[in-house]
Amino acid sequence: MQQLSAMDASFVYLETPHTPMHIGSVGIYxxxxxxxxxxxxxxxxxxxxxxLSGARSFRQRLVRVPFDLDHPYWIEDPEFDIEFHVRHIALPKPGDWRQLCIQVARLHSRPLDMTKPLWEFTIVEGLDNVEGLPPGCFALVSKVHHAAIDGMSGVEMSAAIHDLDPNMAPREGEPDTWRPENMPHVADLLVRSYFNSLAQPARVMETIGRSLPGMARLGSQVGKGDVSIRNARPAPRTRFNGKVSAHRVWDAVPFKLADIRAVKEAVPDATVNDVILAVVGGALRKYLLSKGELPRDTLTAMAPISVRGDGDKGALGNLVSAMVVGLGTTVEDPIERLRYVHEEAINSKAMTNAVGAKNLSDYSKLMPSALAGLGARLYTRVGAANAHSPVFNCVVTNVPGSRVPLYFSGARMVAMYGTGPIFDGMGLINTIYSYGQTIAISFTSDRDMMPDPAAYADALRETFAEMQAASTNLGAKPSAALPVNVGEAEPAAR
Incomplete structure (x- = not known):
């Protein structure tokens, strides 16, 4: 039996029928x-x-402490049944990309059963009219609760079910020694919560003590003008920053990595991530302008940062911090927007490094579990997201993928996209997933906030096309256009 960290538990407390807190992927094979x-x-x-032995999350279920007096626990599920977690459906006619997007959104909107291991795979057949796919392809739509994994540990979970060749050779390593556990007694959970509460003041002091040097460094750098705290102010309110419904929309747009790299050369020292953030900023500018709703101040994005070290490989849950970056939605010129985003990212990284990314992630330990659970429930119930300025406007999260072809049950992956959770106050998440020589921007939003997801997808394409055109004076040559929804890995070296 293993207790969840404070950050992992926060995703459990945020779970409601309208805000399922799972992340996932859409692989096409x-x-x-x-x-x-x-x-x-x-x-x-x-x-x-x-x-199943390749990832502990496959067979672990959640056990909550009565009244949320302490953070929940993971136990090895005594009633594990793989057929509950792996489902099989087919797309309705005509079986095209639009139908796949609708089906992914429907699957993603449904909460996981919190009394079972918190994952679900759905095999989707009938993709024959999706542009650019070989005949007979199927999709694997995965859902895993955010309490169990972050983006990086999700990569480890994905590695458990993928091979580097189609022959599905047995994995070498330790034999599967998994054993189920009995459900803990309520009295045992209450006793544990009592002793954990006695240790809480010491944990608080330890966290504060570790963060003080970082706060001092930040204050010094702000005083010297090395770091700006302009992003510490509230973000402007947009349609994406209110109370969300139970309905979702989803879509994805692939780009060639070579084209992204060519565009980044337009601004010295800019990165691939800077280009992606500038594309998202430009697309949001176009989308909100079309609604007559573009704020005068720039929108901001929260970008998670992994603090998972070498010693944390295989660890359950979330080892992440975050930075907030201005997206330059007030900047019309695409290259000037890229330059703005690049400078914002440098400043945000400097702020995070000054305090310490690990220290920022540890601040979640300061909130007592019962208060955290109650606060999350009240925030949702009273619609508090509609009554305050947002801390940030959307999320842009980057999940690194494989540069070589992967195989699932012998079938070659031809494309991979991401899905993510939205919740009250944050109704748009952009998930960046790389595979081979392709980077895809997938997005999940609320159906009422974004009733026309194809318009946002078009805005992403148009924004990048403008960035390419503006950077051609540097000699960047765009690659051949990708099909609307397919990106592929390079063949593995032989």
Whole structure:
């Protein structure tokens, strides 16, 4: 039995029927590479069953302490049944990209069963009319609760079910020694919560003590003018910063990595991440201008930062901090917007480094569990998101993927996209997923906040096209256009 960290527990407390707190992915696979040239659903079930030992989250369920007097625990589920977690559906006709987007949004909007291990895989067939896909492709839509994984540990979970060749050779390593656990007694949980509460003051003092040098460094750098605290002010209110509904929209736009790298050369020392943030900023500018709702102040994005070290490999849950970056939505010129975002990112990283990213993530420990749970429930129930200025306007999170082809049950991955949670006050998340020589911007939003997701997807494409055109004086040559929804890895070296 393992207790959740304060940050992991916060995602449990934020869970409501309208705000399911899971993250996930949409992988598309070509079964022609599998042995025999096809993959049956029962083959997929057997394959996943054989890989369960590769990630602890597969067979661990949540146990909450009565009244949330302490943070929940993970136990090895005594009633684990893989067929509950792996489902099989087909797209309705015509089986095109739009139908896939609608189906992904529907699946993503449904909460996970919090009494089971917090993950779900849905195999989606019938993609034959999705542009650019080989015949017979299927999708794997995954959902894993944010309490169990962050973006980086999600990569480790993904690695458990993917191979570097289609032959599905047995994994070398320790045998599967998994054993189920009995449900803990309520009295045991209450006793544990009592003793943990006695240690809480010491944990608070330890966290504050570790953060003081960082706060002093930040104050010194602000005083010298090395760091600006302009992003510490509230963000402007937009349609994405109110109370969310139970309905979701989803879409994704791929870009060639070579084109992203060419554009970044327009601004000295700019990074691929800077280009992505500038694309998101430009798309939000276009989208909100079309609604007559563009604020006078720049929108901001929260960008999670992994603090997962080498010693944390395989650790459950979230080891992340965050920085807030201005998106330059007030800047019309695409290259000037990239320059603005680059400077904002440098400043935000300097602020985070001064305090210490790990220290920022530890601040979640300061809130007692019962108060954290009550606060999350009240925030949602009274619609508090509609009554205050947002801290940031959206999330832009980057998940690194493989540069070489991956195979699931022998089927070659041809594209990978991301999904993410939204909640009251934050109704738009952009998930950046790289695979091979492609980077895709996937986005999840509320259906009432973004009733026309195709318009935002078009704005992403148009913004990047403008950035490419503006950077051509540096000699950047755009690659051949990608199909609307497909990106592919380079063949593995032989």
């Amino acid at each position: 070509d079964p022609s590479t599998a042995p025999g040239g096809f993959v049956r659903f029962k083959d997929i079930l057997q394959f996943i069953q054989s890989r």
